[in-house]
Amino acid sequence: xxxxxxxxxxxNIAGVYNMILKFMCYHIVYLVxxxxxEYSLIVVVLLSSCSLPSRGGKxxxxxxxxxxxxxxxxxxxxxxxRALDDCCVWLHFKTCPKEAARILSQxxxxxxxxxxxxxxxxxxxxxxxxxxxISSDPPKWWAIKQLGDSCIKYExxxxxxxxxxxxxxxxxxxxxxxxxxxx
Numbered sequence: 001x002x003x004x005x006x007x008x009x010x011x012n013i014a015g016v017y018n019m020i021l022k023f024m025c026y027h028i029v030y031l032v033x034x035x036x037x038e039y040s041l042i043v044v045v046l047l048s049s050c051s052l053p054s055r056g057g058k059x060x061x062x063x064x065x066x067x068x069x070x071x072x073x074x075x076x077x078x079x080x081x082r083a084l085d086d087c088c089v090w091l092h093f094k095t096c097p098k099e100a101a102r103i104l105s106q107x108x109x110x111x112x113x114x115x116x117x118x119x120x121x122x123x124x125x126x127x128x129x130x131x132x133x134i135s136s137d138p139p140k141w142w143a144i145k146q147l148g149d150s151c152i153k154y155e156x157x158x159x160x161x162x163x164x165x166x167x168x169x170x171x172x173x174x175x176x177x178x179x180x181x182x183x
Contacts (some may be wrong), residue, residue: 055080060091064165064180065103072096077141081182089180090139100173109154109167119145122153144168144177 055063057078077092095103114122123145127138144151147170154167161182168177 057091057093060089061093064089064091064178065106068095068099069102070096070099072099077139079139087181087183089178090142091176091178091180092141093176093178094174095176097173100169100176103167103176104154107156107165109156109165112153112155113150114153114168115150116145119147119151138179142177147171147175147177 057075060078060080061068061073061075072095074094075091076094077090079088079090081087081089123138123142126143127140147168150171152169152171154169156165158164164181166179166181168179169175
C-alpha cells in the first residue's frame with residue numbers, strides 16, 4: 001500500500017516537473033511579447049525548441065513507475081519528450097504480471113479491452129513521420145498491434161491537469177506500450 005503511494009507520487013512528480021518547465025518557458029515568452037514585442041518572434045522560436053535533458057528508457061521507466069522490486073522489466077524502446085513543446089513520452093517494455101499489477105495499482109485507470117479492429121483504428125499504421133522533427137506522431141517502433149489479437153487499454157486522466165497516461169498491455173500482462181501525454 002505504502003509502496004503504491006510513493007511510486008504514484010514519483011510518477012506525478014515527473015509529470016509536474018515537465019509541466020513546470022513548460023509553464024516557465026511559456027511565461028517567459030508571454031512576458032517578452034508584452035515588454036519587448038520586437039523580439040518576440042526570436043524568443044518564441046528559440047524557446048519552442050528548448051531541449052530537455054535526455055533520459056534513457058530505464059530512467060523514463062523509473063521516473064514514471066519507480067524502481068521495480070523485481071528484475072522482470074526489460075525496456076525495449078523509448079522516446080522521451082525532447083523539448084518543452086514536445087507533448088509525449090513513448091515507452092515499450094516487457095514485464096511480468098506482478099510488475100504489471102504494481103504499475104496499474106498506482107492510479108485509477110479506466111480499462112477497455114481492445115480487439116484487433118479497435119487497435120487498428122487507434123493506430124492504423126506505423127508512423128512515417130520524420131523523427132528528427134518534434135511532433136505528437138508515435139515513433140516508428142510504436143505498434144500496439146504486436147500485442148496480439150487483443151490488448152487491454154488502461155487510461156488515466158489527471159484531474160485538473162492536462163495530462164494523460166495510457167497503458168496498452170498484452171492480455172497476459174507480459175508486454176506494454178506506454179504513452180504519456182502532457183500539454
